[in-house]
Amino acid sequence: MKVVKVINNNLIKSYDEQHNEILVMGCGLGFKKSPGDEVNTSAIEKIYTCADKTSSHQLIGLLEKIPLEHVQVTNEIISFAKASLGKRLNENIYITLTDHIDFAIERHKNGVVLTNALLWEIKKFYSHEFLVGKEALSMIHRKLGVILPEDEAAFIALHLVNASTEELSSMSKATEMTRMMQNIINIIKEHFQIELDEYSIHYERFVTHLKFFAQRVFTNNILEEQDINFLSSLKEQCKNEYRCTLKIKDYMKKEFNCDLTEDEMIYLTIHIKRITAK
Structure with a gap:
């Protein structure tokens, strides 16, 4: 591995065996080095592979100024x-x-x-x-x-x-997802006028469902319609839980302009029935 460019005393630019541009970090790695010199591999602490030039420039700019x-x-x-x-x-x-x-x-x-x-x-x-x-x-x-x-x-x-979650592009998305999940739980608590058992297995499963639900919403990958007949049956068996799901549907439409499919409604209703059961 040879030095292509010295960024600073601790950072150099080089190429890997597949001829991809890489940034190589190590204490004193670039000290008194010039393009064409061999890299002291024993001093390498981290090799960064950047997907594009924009990421490479961002990383160089960051590593130049940070201790x-x-x-x-x-x-x-x-x-x-x-x-x-x-x-x-x-x-x-x-x-x-x-x-x-x-x-x-x-x-x-x-x-x-x-x-x-x-x-x-x-x-x-x-x-x-x-x-x-x-x-x-x-x-x-x-x-x-x-x-x-x-x-x-x-x-x-x-x-x-x-x-x-690779499809998400910024920290603000993760923050929005977290707020959305909490608001959905608040809707359920308010609808049933209860506190939920956060240590129950059903609650843990619901939170896991909400995480994947939130990711689907923010990556525009909502579940397709598959079993409309089952939802009709579920409406009769779980009337109160379904009414709560309708409130969540209204919230999602108002806040995120997201129309929940019948399948999403089915999963939410089933989970709500489980976590609110006495």
């Missing part, structure tokens, strides 16, 4: 997240999360605390991602001596949710 130790701890967090979640994360996470963590540390140094309005919802709906976020805070503390508030674990969790 190396902030980049290093973010890379470790992403590696831990991939292993813990067992998911392939969109490569853009290296841009978005690095930028977020650097900014969070900067805010902390300046005494600026950013409250996450969705903290409790993220804990409930994305508990695994939130636990990864909590471990990320521990890693930042161990590596950098910076103690960030729990709200930041939730912000990190949202970045992971966004990166694990």
Whole structure:
């Protein structure tokens, strides 16, 4: 592997064996190096493969201005997240999360605390991602001596949710999905005038259903109509639960201009019956 361009002392541009442009990071990797020099492979800490020139320019601009130790701890967090979640994360996470963590540390140094309005919802709906976020805070503390508030674990969790759903294009989508899920649960609680057992297996299954439902809504991949006759039967058997589903349908139309299909109505009604059963 040869140096194509030196970005800074810790970052160089090169090509891999398939002749794809890559960014190679390592402490002192670019120090006193020139184009054509061999790369010291023993000093490589991370190799970034960018899908396009825009991503490459964004990453270079980010890595040029951010302290190396902030980049290093973010890379470790992403590696831990991939292993813990067992998911392939969109490569853009290296841009978005690095930028977020650097900014969070900067805010902390300046005494600026950013409250996450969705903290409790993220804990409930994305508990695994939130636990990864909590471990990320521990890693930042161990590596950098910076103690960030729990709200930041939730912000990190949202970045992971966004990166694990490739069709979503921004953090705002993950935030909207979380708000949508909470609002649907609020509609159910208000309709039945009850509190739901958040530790029941039926509630966990419903939350899982809502996650996939939210992803379908935001990627325009709503279930097709398949069993209209079954819905007619369900309306008679679960009248009150179906009326609640109609409220959710109205909410989805008003807030997201989304028309729920009969199949989506069936699944929602069945789940509502289960989670509201005494």
